[in-house]
Amino acid sequence: MRLNDISRGTGLEGHGICNANLIYWTPPTSVLYELIVKRGEGLLSHLGAVAVKTGHYTGRAANDKFIVDEPSCHDHVAWGKVNRPFDPAKFDALYDRMCAYMHGRDLFVQDCYAGADKEHRLPIRVITENAWHSLFARNMFVAAEPEELENHSPHFTVINMSHFHALPTVDGTNSETFIIINFARKMIIIGGTSYAGEIKKSIFTILNYLLPIQKKILPMHCSANVGPKGDSAVFFGLSGTGKTTLSADPNRSLIGDDEHGWDDKGVFNFEGGCYAKIINLSKEAEPEIYETTRRFGTILENVAIDIHSRRIDLNDDSFTENTRASYPLTHIPNIVKSGCGAHPVNIIMLTCDAFGVLPPIARLTPEQAMFHFLSGYTAKVAGTEAGVTEPSATFSTCFGAPFMALNPTVYGELLRTKIARHKVTCWLVNTGWSGGAYGVGSRMKIGYSRALVNAALDGTLDAGPFAKDNFFDLDIPTTCPGVPADVLNPRNTWEDKAKYDETATRLVGMFKENFKKYAPHVSSEVAEVM
Numbered sequence: 001m002r003l004n005d006i007s008r009g010t011g012l013e014g015h016g017i018c019n020a021n022l023i024y025w026t027p028p029t030s031v032l033y034e035l036i037v038k039r040g041e042g043l044l045s046h047l048g049a050v051a052v053k054t055g056h057y058t059g060r061a062a063n064d065k066f067i068v069d070e071p072s073c074h075d076h077v078a079w080g081k082v083n084r085p086f087d088p089a090k091f092d093a094l095y096d097r098m099c100a101y102m103h104g105r106d107l108f109v110q111d112c113y114a115g116a117d118k119e120h121r122l123p124i125r126v127i128t129e130n131a132w133h134s135l136f137a138r139n140m141f142v143a144a145e146p147e148e149l150e151n152h153s154p155h156f157t158v159i160n161m162s163h164f165h166a167l168p169t170v171d172g173t174n175s176e177t178f179i180i181i182n183f184a185r186k187m188i189i190i191g192g193t194s195y196a197g198e199i200k201k202s203i204f205t206i207l208n209y210l211l212p213i214q215k216k217i218l219p220m221h222c223s224a225n226v227g228p229k230g231d232s233a234v235f236f237g238l239s240g241t242g243k244t245t246l247s248a249d250p251n252r253s254l255i256g257d258d259e260h261g262w263d264d265k266g267v268f269n270f271e272g273g274c275y276a277k278i279i280n281l282s283k284e285a286e287p288e289i290y291e292t293t294r295r296f297g298t299i300l301e302n303v304a305i306d307i308h309s310r311r312i313d314l315n316d317d318s319f320t321e322n323t324r325a326s327y328p329l330t331h332i333p334n335i336v337k338s339g340c341g342a343h344p345v346n347i348i349m350l351t352c353d354a355f356g357v358l359p360p361i362a363r364l365t366p367e368q369a370m371f372h373f374l375s376g377y378t379a380k381v382a383g384t385e386a387g388v389t390e391p392s393a394t395f396s397t398c399f400g401a402p403f404m405a406l407n408p409t410v411y412g413e414l415l416r417t418k419i420a421r422h423k424v425t426c427w428l429v430n431t432g433w434s435g436g437a438y439g440v441g442s443r444m445k446i447g448y449s450r451a452l453v454n455a456a457l458d459g460t461l462d463a464g465p466f467a468k469d470n471f472f473d474l475d476i477p478t479t480c481p482g483v484p485a486d487v488l489n490p491r492n493t494w495e496d497k498a499k500y501d502e503t504a505t506r507l508v509g510m511f512k513e514n515f516k517k518y519a520p521h522v523s524s525e526v527a528e529v530m
Contacts, residue, residue: 070183360430
């Protein structure tokens with residue numbers, strides 16, 4: 001089927017989908033815009049972005065994600081709280097009902113790729129009932145050329161029927177919502193949620209499973225950019241740590257903002273777009289991302305909009321703090337068009353420490369890098385979740401536990417090997433609190449974080465003097481251009497030094513307790529980092 005064809009009921013029989021109404025096959029952005037407005041799925045905002053709402057779910061439904069437990073994956077998946085098993089017969093029955101739901105409905109299909117490197121990319125198909133979800137897939141994945149669409153054969157298919165709900169007592173799901181991966185049938189089915197992030201993260205989970213097993217490629221939840229000298233840098237970090245913000249640097253070219261692979265040639269983007277968190281987005285601090293919110297082709301998810309003037313309010317969190325913008329990478333002026341870069345010279349591991357005791361930047365040994373990669377530490381602050389009244393530590397292995405289908409040490413060992421082989425310098429950067437914990441201290445200034453990262457990437461910090469931290473055994477630079485010297489050592493910023501010592505000791509204990517589950521699988525040098 002050719003690009004932009006609209007047909008009745010053809011081409012999807014291989015997925016068991018029959019008797020659909022209109023099928024919009026890889027429609028362009030302009031067609032999807034028209035349909036989003038015509039179908040009442042969203043509003044056209046001032047200057048051209050389209051604003052949509054996701055309803056009840058404004059983030060991932062982590063407790064509703066499953067992997068079908070079948071012979072091909074049974075011995076590989078790290079089953080547990082994150083990777084919950086699902087019965088194959090239950091999957092088949094649920095999917096049969098889902099296919100029946102699609103009878104007579106308009107469907108939207110995007111044939112595209114996951115992975116910018118043509119040697120490793122995964123042909124995928126995304127089938128949705130909402131036009132805006134189809135635009136999301138078009139933004140977020142790597143577009144197929146018109147000639148490639150003629151013979152596009154998906155290796156995995158995502159079927160997202162957001163208004164179709166499961167029956168938990170019948171289907172074996174946790175709720176009416178479900179995200180279920182079936183490696184044997186090469187399929188992902190999603191229902192009961194309109195949050196578009198489920199589409200992209202389900203494909204990320206697929207790549208996290210396939211690439212290490214099949215090709216010894218390290219999949220990474222990270223952003224990446226490259227400097228004027230061709231020096232690539234990788235930024236690991238959980239949501240809210242500054243991964244997208246710090247990698248969008250006007251002096252460096254962006255490879256991608258969220259998901260990458262690291263193979264024998266270097267790093268490559270899994271995606272063709274960005275999915276940036278934009279609550280309180282500042283034109284002054286983040287000009288490149290800010291401009292994308294005013295562009296045709298951008299989806300503004302759960303962003304407040306005035307229905308009369310159609311102007312948006314990026315500071316309004318009345319729908320959610322997790323407001324998002326989905327836009328193609330080409331909306332960013334300074335990008336690596338190929339989506340590929342050389343082996344990284346530097347790795348930045350980002351954390352938002354709400355306890356305020358980690359230094360704003362520290363150089364890591366290879367053993368410390370593996371320790372912090374497996375730990376994946378950040379912290380939640382009071383008010384972000386019900387019941388959270390003080391900072392609480394969050395450990396998300398490999399900085400992306402919800403998407404890691406294999407044992408974490410598989411990814412950790414791949415990272416250790418690549419760091420050693422390519423002599424990569426690793427840094428831990430705290431974009432969280434300074435001068436005290438959340439509620440007492442203040443958030444690290446983004447200008448300081450940028451200055452520290454820039455000094456790390458251009459070699460300034462590595463060449464300068466370091467002091468040893470007494471709690472986390474970290475090497476802390478003593479000077480950095482553009483950053484006051486007293487900010488570099490977090491203890492210096494606290495008025496109550498005894499309180500700092502007590503808080504730092506408590507966080508060290510949390511690190512140690514969390515790492516006990518990895519200790520039997522790593523070297524003693526890594527296990528005894530703290």
